[in-house]
Amino acid sequence: MLAKAVSQEPEPLTPPTVGFYLDVQNASLLPLAQHGLQLTRLKDHIHLIIPGAATFDTNSASLTPAAQEVLDLLSSLLLDYDKTLIAISGHSDSLGDPNYNQRLSEQRADAVGQYLNNKGVLPRRLVILGLGSSLPLVDNDSPENRAINRRVELELWPLVSNTVQNN
Amino acid sequence: MSKAGRQKPARSKRLILRVLVNSILGALCLFFLLGWYLWHQSIVAEEQRLATVAERLGLEAESAILDIRGLLERLNRADIEPCSDLHIQWMQQEAIARPYIRSIGYWRAIKRQCGAGFVQGAILTPPEASRIYDNGVIAWWPSPETAVGDVELFLMRFGDHDVAIDPRLLLDTTALDQQAGLWVENLLLVSSPTEALLPEPSTLEPGLTIDSDRQLIVSRFSLNTVFPMDVVAVQPSGQLVERYLPSLITAAVLGILLIVLWVLAVFRVSQRQLSFSAELTNAIKNGNITVAYQPIVDLSTGRCHGAEALARWQREDGEIISPDLFIPVAEKSNSIHKLTLLVIKRVVEEMGQLLATHDQFSININLSAQDLEHPLIALELKHILDSAKLPASAIKFEITERALVNHEDSRKLISKLRRRGHQMAIDDFGTGYSSLSYLETFELDTLKLDKAFVDAIETHAVTSSVIVHIIEMAKSLELDMVAEGIESAHQVQWLANNGVQRGQGYYYSKPLTAAEFLKYHAKQR
Numbered sequence: 001m002l003a004k005a006v007s008q009e010p011e012p013l014t015p016p017t018v019g020f021y022l023d024v025q026n027a028s029l030l031p032l033a034q035h036g037l038q039l040t041r042l043k044d045h046i047h048l049i050i051p052g053a054a055t056f057d058t059n060s061a062s063l064t065p066a067a068q069e070v071l072d073l074l075s076s077l078l079l080d081y082d083k084t085l086i087a088i089s090g091h092s093d094s095l096g097d098p099n100y101n102q103r104l105s106e107q108r109a110d111a112v113g114q115y116l117n118n119k120g121v122l123p124r125r126l127v128i129l130g131l132g133s134s135l136p137l138v139d140n141d142s143p144e145n146r147a148i149n150r151r152v153e154l155e156l157w158p159l160v161s162n163t164v165q166n167n
Numbered sequence: 168m169s170k171a172g173r174q175k176p177a178r179s180k181r182l183i184l185r186v187l188v189n190s191i192l193g194a195l196c197l198f199f200l201l202g203w204y205l206w207h208q209s210i211v212a213e214e215q216r217l218a219t220v221a222e223r224l225g226l227e228a229e230s231a232i233l234d235i236r237g238l239l240e241r242l243n244r245a246d247i248e249p250c251s252d253l254h255i256q257w258m259q260q261e262a263i264a265r266p267y268i269r270s271i272g273y274w275r276a277i278k279r280q281c282g283a284g285f286v287q288g289a290i291l292t293p294p295e296a297s298r299i300y301d302n303g304v305i306a307w308w309p310s311p312e313t314a315v316g317d318v319e320l321f322l323m324r325f326g327d328h329d330v331a332i333d334p335r336l337l338l339d340t341t342a343l344d345q346q347a348g349l350w351v352e353n354l355l356l357v358s359s360p361t362e363a364l365l366p367e368p369s370t371l372e373p374g375l376t377i378d379s380d381r382q383l384i385v386s387r388f389s390l391n392t393v394f395p396m397d398v399v400a401v402q403p404s405g406q407l408v409e410r411y412l413p414s415l416i417t418a419a420v421l422g423i424l425l426i427v428l429w430v431l432a433v434f435r436v437s438q439r440q441l442s443f444s445a446e447l448t449n450a451i452k453n454g455n456i457t458v459a460y461q462p463i464v465d466l467s468t469g470r471c472h473g474a475e476a477l478a479r480w481q482r483e484d485g486e487i488i489s490p491d492l493f494i495p496v497a498e499k500s501n502s503i504h505k506l507t508l509l510v511i512k513r514v515v516e517e518m519g520q521l522l523a524t525h526d527q528f529s530i531n532i533n534l535s536a537q538d539l540e541h542p543l544i545a546l547e548l549k550h551i552l553d554s555a556k557l558p559a560s561a562i563k564f565e566i567t568e569r570a571l572v573n574h575e576d577s578r579k580l581i582s583k584l585r586r587r588g589h590q591m592a593i594d595d596f597g598t599g600y601s602s603l604s605y606l607e608t609f610e611l612d613t614l615k616l617d618k619a620f621v622d623a624i625e626t627h628a629v630t631s632s633v634i635v636h637i638i639e640m641a642k643s644l645e646l647d648m649v650a651e652g653i654e655s656a657h658q659v660q661w662l663a664n665n666g667v668q669r670g671q672g673y674y675y676s677k678p679l680t681a682a683e684f685l686k687y688h689a690k691q692r
Contacts, residue, residue, distance in 0.1 A: 013277075019294030021277045024324065027296075027305045041299070081276045 001127050002157055005085040008124045012161040013083050021158055022046060025081040032077075035070045045157045046084075048074075049137075052091075052108070052150030061107035063115060071112065075119035078156075087127040087155040088113050093146035094133040106130025112152050183437055190433040194426040198419075205418055209411040214375050214384060217402050220345055221388035225398035228337040228349050231267055232323075232393050235332065236304065239325035242271070249273055249327075250281035259283035267336035269320060272329045284331065291315070291322060291331065298352065298394070306394070308354050309334050321356060335359075338398075350397040368397035377404070444500045446482065447493050451505050456480055458513045459678035462687060463531065463649055463671045466663040471691050475531040475565070475671060476514050477678050478506060494535065504541045507534060511548060511562070515555045517681035521688065522561040531563045531592060536570035539577035545584065559588030563613070567594050571609055578609065585610050592649065596637065607644060614641040616667065618652025624661050625654070638665050 006012050013021055026041040029048070033039050038049040055067035063071070078086060090105030090112075106128075113128040138145045238261055247254050250273060258271040262283045270284025279290045293312035296305045303326065309319035313331075321332040338349045340359035348358035348365040358365055366378070371387040378385055382405055388398045450456055460474035480488045497503040514530050515522075522528060538544055552559060564584060570577060571593070581591055592613035593606070620634035641648050650662050653672030662670060679687055 016294060017277055017292045020292035020296075023296035023299060023305055024274075024277060027299045027303050027324070028326070030299070030301060030303045033301070083276070 001087070002085055002159070005124060005157075006159045006161060009083065009159045011083075012159045015160055018044070018158050018160050021081070021083065025077075025084070025156065028077050028081065029074075032070065032074060035066075035073075037070065045155055048154040048156070050112070050152040050154065051147075052152065053147055055152065056108055056111075059104065061104060061111045063111055068115065071115050072119065074154075075116050075121055078116065078121050078125075079119075081156075082122075082125070083159045084125065084156040085127060085159060086113075086116070086121065086125050087129065087157065088116075089129040089131050089135075089153045089155075091131050091135060091137075091149060091151050091153065092133050093149045094136065094140040095146060098132060102130055102132035104130075105132050108152055112154075183434070183441060186437045187430065187434055190430050191426070194429055198422045198426060201422060202415070202419065205415060206411075209415075210407065213402070213407045213410070214386070217345060217384055217386040217400050218375060218388070220343060220347065221386040221398045221400040224338055224340070224347055224349065224400065225388040225390055225396060227339060228398065229390050229392055229396060231265075231332075231337050232396075234265070235268070235323055235330050236325065236393055238271075239304075239323065239328050239330060242273075242328040243326035249275075255281055255283060267332050267334075269315070269318075269331040269333050272331075274324070274327050274329060285315075291320070293322070297354070304393070306351075308351060308356060345400045345402045347398060347400040350399070351394045353395075353397075363401070365399050365401055368399050371399065379404075440496075444496050447480065447496055448500055448502050450480055450482075451497070451502050451509055454509060456506060456509050456513070457680070458510055458517065459680060460518075460530070460684040461671050461678040462676045462684070463669050464675045466650075466659055466667060466670050471675075471688055472527060472669065473529040473531060473563070474518075474684060476510055476533075478510050478533075479678075498535055498537055501537070503535045503537045504544060507532070507538050507544070508547055508551075511551055514562070515551055515557065518684075519555045519557060521685065522557055523555075526558070526560070529561055529563050529590070531565050533565045533567075533594065534570065536567070536577070539566065539570055539580050545580060548584075549587070559584075560590070563590040563592055565592045565594040565615065568596055571606075582610055585612075593646075611644075611646060613647040613649055614644075616648060616650040616662075618672075621650050621652045621654075621658055621662070621670075621672070624658045635665070638667065642666060 022041060022045070026039065026046055029039050029046065032048070036051055036054055038047075038051075040047040050067070050070070055064060055070075056062065057064065078084070088109045090107070090109030092101035092105045094101070107130070109128045109130055113126050117123055117126060133140070133149065136149045137151070138148050140146050140149055242258070242261075245254075245257075247257070254273065258273070258281075262268045262271045268284065270282055272279045272282030272284075272290075274280060277292055291307075291313055293307045293310065295312075297308040297310075298306045300306070305322075305324040307313050307322040309321050311319065313320045313322050315331075318333060318335070321334045321337075323330050323332065334349070334357035338347060338357050338359050340347055343359070346359065346363040346365060348363065349356045350368050353367070353369055355365075366385060368387050368389065371385060373387050373389055376385040376387070377383075382403055384402045384404050384407065386400045388400075390396050457479045459477045459479050461477060462471045463473045463475060464471050478490055478494075480490075480493050482488060494503070494506075497506050510532055514532060518530055522530065534544075548562075552562065566577075566581070585591055590612040591610065592615050593609075593611055594615045595617050596606075596614050614637070616634065616637060620632065620637065623632045623634060638648065648667040648669070650658070650667050650670035651672060653659060653662070653670045653674045655674060658672075659670065659674065676687060
């Protein structure tokens, strides 16, 4: 996916500037942390976790007004920092029907992707995945933990020329 | 008694030695105390200087960084078209205004769009930020990745603007003789001089540390407004010695000089005093004290009724010492009683004939306070008079007011002497501190009016003078009065008119030798 996105990017990043790019982008995303998003700068990409509870109504894939506000800010930053692939993955808890959970997680990831696309983020930068309850952050053994596991994750992968990335 | 006298010189030497040793010890103590204090003060001053240096450097660096952050915030907030002439001009002005700013840039993501300063083309994009703060400030500490030319720059970015800072100018160590370093988050940002080996702030207590192994005074100053920052300033303690040694040496030399002078002075004074006292003791022992007689005259008839015996000491070099000087010395060296007995003996020798043949005639002899407390004086006195076959009435005693102060022994002796037939006069009355009521409790016969009051007769409006009250008082106590220091007929007239019976003074005669006095007395006839 990443290789394809890089090939479609007219001006990909050069390897020496990737670190700088990630640092600066990470700094620009810091205001999102104030809206409850978890922001982590990893070695080669930036990881964002959007908690499900404030973003969607229960059992729904429609975005709450608060979530739209956050995504407005996010989309403007993604437009400024356009040299990244945005992998959006939906996650659910393990309670209930796995198929339903899978479908809901897909719908939720898609809702975020659609919203960003509507705000101008190019579709070629977006990868959308529904992962159901397959990748829990914590054990699904309490209501609090299950709430943590219901989420949408964004991975911002820099588009770097001439590199082989495994994803 | 003569045995004690022989021991005296040895004892004196020991005494001098003791005084000397004590004064030297005292002076040395003072010297070292002062030296320690000066040294301590100079260390405190130096430490404070160093602490001040660290604090100043820290505050200056911090204010520069705060200034940069404020500038970045203003640039980001400004509603201005990016990279317009206005924008670029603004950045230029801000950059020129600050010595530590090498460039200001406006970025979109990782593309420097425009800016001001020297990094026109070269865009610094170090691979890893040193710190990304929660408020969005990104910092890259100086490193090879931030170097332009030889200078490793300190980069700060906030939002779309960044600033390249020359860290060397954050630490203004011009005119400093200390070494100093600026740490940000325990990373050495800059040091002065560059090669200085400074201790890490994390290894130091805040404030001052004395590194005695490496002979350093170290000051750490920490602040934490934008970043955790530390300034460490270091000064070799040898430098301190160098700086303060000249003044310490000067102080030491001066101090030693003063000590020597002081010890010499103490030595001279104590030696003089001791030799003076020893000489006096010797003079008393050898009978080298003479007696002068100052006639006491009846003011109305002008006839001499007696005399005051005054001790005279002529030293071997011929110098005549005033009783005002040697009486206190004799009192101090406990030889006054011998002096008094000597005077009594002399008087009896010289005036015995006269006293025996004139029963109205008497000689006044001064008793000191110590005499009054001496247990043997009454006995020895009786012995002298008895062997000369003289009545007690021939000798009158004068005691000073001070001698009367609260001593039961004195009171008893006065009473005893009076019972034998000696008259008692109080001398120097009015110059001490006794009151009339107190005086009443002693058995006295005569009051001697001090010369000071008599002088007042000549110079002041006498009616308001104390002398009038003293005379009234003497009358009420039924005391005879002898005025001292009469110098004029006017005084005689006034005193006689006011009921003073007798007087003495230069108007009548100065103190005379025994032979002169006998001649003077004979002339009266």
